[in-house]
Amino acid sequence: MKLRTRHLFSAAMWVTLLLLPSRVWACACCAHPGEYQINFVKPDAYKLSVIKRIRFGTKAELWTGEADPEVAAKGLAHPADSYSLTGSLVGNVWKLTFRNGDESGTLDLPVPAKMLRFAADIHDGRTKPGYPEPVLYKEWRFEGEVNGTGVFKAGITARTKYVLVFQGRGNSCDGAEDFTHWQLKITGKKADYSFYGELGTPVLEKQNE
Numbered sequence: 444m445k446l447r448t449r450h451l452f453s454a455a456m457w458v459t460l461l462l463l464p465s466r467v468w469a470c471a472c473c474a475h476p477g478e479y480q481i482n483f484v485k486p487d488a489y490k491l492s493v494i495k496r497i498r499f500g501t502k503a504e505l506w507t508g509e510a511d512p513e514v515a516a517k518g519l520a521h522p523a524d525s526y527s528l529t530g531s532l533v534g535n536v537w538k539l540t541f542r543n544g545d546e547s548g549t550l551d552l553p554v555p556a557k558m559l560r561f562a563a564d565i566h567d568g569r570t571k572p573g574y575p576e577p578v579l580y581k582e583w584r585f586e587g588e589v590n591g592t593g594v595f596k597a598g599i600t601a602r603t604k605y606v607l608v609f610q611g612r613g614n615s616c617d618g619a620e621d622f623t624h625w626q627l628k629i630t631g632k633k634a635d636y637s638f639y640g641e642l643g644t645p646v647l648e649k650q651n652e
Contacts, residue, residue, distance in 0.1 A: 472616035474576045480562040480615075486554055490583075494554070495532055496619035497609065498643035503528040503541055503627075506637040518598020518634030521546055528640065537607070539627075541594070541638075548593030550629070552585070552605050559584040562615065569612070576614065581621060583609040589629060603631030609642070619645035 486494065503526045507515035516522035523543040530539035530549075537552040562581040569578045589605040591598070606628040613621035627638045 472614045474562075474564065474571075474579050474614045476564055476577055478562070478564045478577070478579060478615065480560065482560055483557045484560050485556065486558055490558070490617075491554075492648075493617060493619045496645040496648065497532075497622060498645060499528055499530055499539065499625065500641040500643045501528055502526070503539075503638045503640045506639055516636035518595070518629075518631070519636050520548075520594040520597060522636070526638075543594075546594050548591060548595040550595055550605070550627075551590040552607055552627075553587050555585055555587040559586075560617070562613075562617075571614070578612045579614065581611055581613060581617065583617070583622070591629075595629075595634075598629075598631065598634035598636075600632045600634075603629065603634050605629055 484490070505512055505516060505519075505522055505524055505526070507524070512522035512524060521543070526541040526543050528539060528541055530537060532538075532554070535554045537554070538549060539552070540547060540549045560581075560583060562579045564577040565580045566577075570576060571578055585605075585607045587605060589599065589603050591603075606626075608626040609622040610624040610626065611622035623642055625640055625642055629636055
């Protein structure tokens with residue numbers, strides 16, 4: 444009887460040890476109340492795989508505040524409130540084409556050597572369904588020099604900069620599905636304008652290999 448008890452105890456211990464890594468792994472991405480992360484990181488292989496899966500939506504809005512487009516967009520020829528948008532990551536450069544009627548222009552945004560990753564509990568009461576953990580607000584921010592053609596060309600001079608931000612919600616780990624919106628700011632000697640819009644459905648992982 445004692446031998447059988449020892450065998451049952453040993454079996455229970457092995458089951459516990461086998462289950463422990465999966466439980467620890469499952470919680471590696473758990474978010475916690477008050478969580479705040481902000482750091483500059485290199486776009487490593489995993490982050491680049493996420494970036495490649497992200498797709499822009501088909502529409503871009505010009506940010507104007509309460510001003511007219513002509514006042515709000517310095518360096519953008521014949522600015523409009525909204526544009527159709529196509530583009531994706533080609534090599535290590537985002538190529539985004541904006542079109543309004545017969546006019547169009549393309550912005551080339553090289554992926555920088557470092558990006559800023561931000562994730563925080565913003566205390567809005569939003570939690571993961573069935574769990575007490577908060578849903579974090581998160582951003583991936585990229586900065587670098589920009590090139591432009593068409594309606595953008597006249598405003599692009601040496602050292603004109605871009606800031607591209609992917610925005611979303613999720614847990615402590617990042618995936619393409621977390622990001623739902625984007626913001627783009629262009630600034631330089633002759634340029635000062637911003638666009639924003641929604642992100643499309645990410646490319647499936649097996650299609651991105």
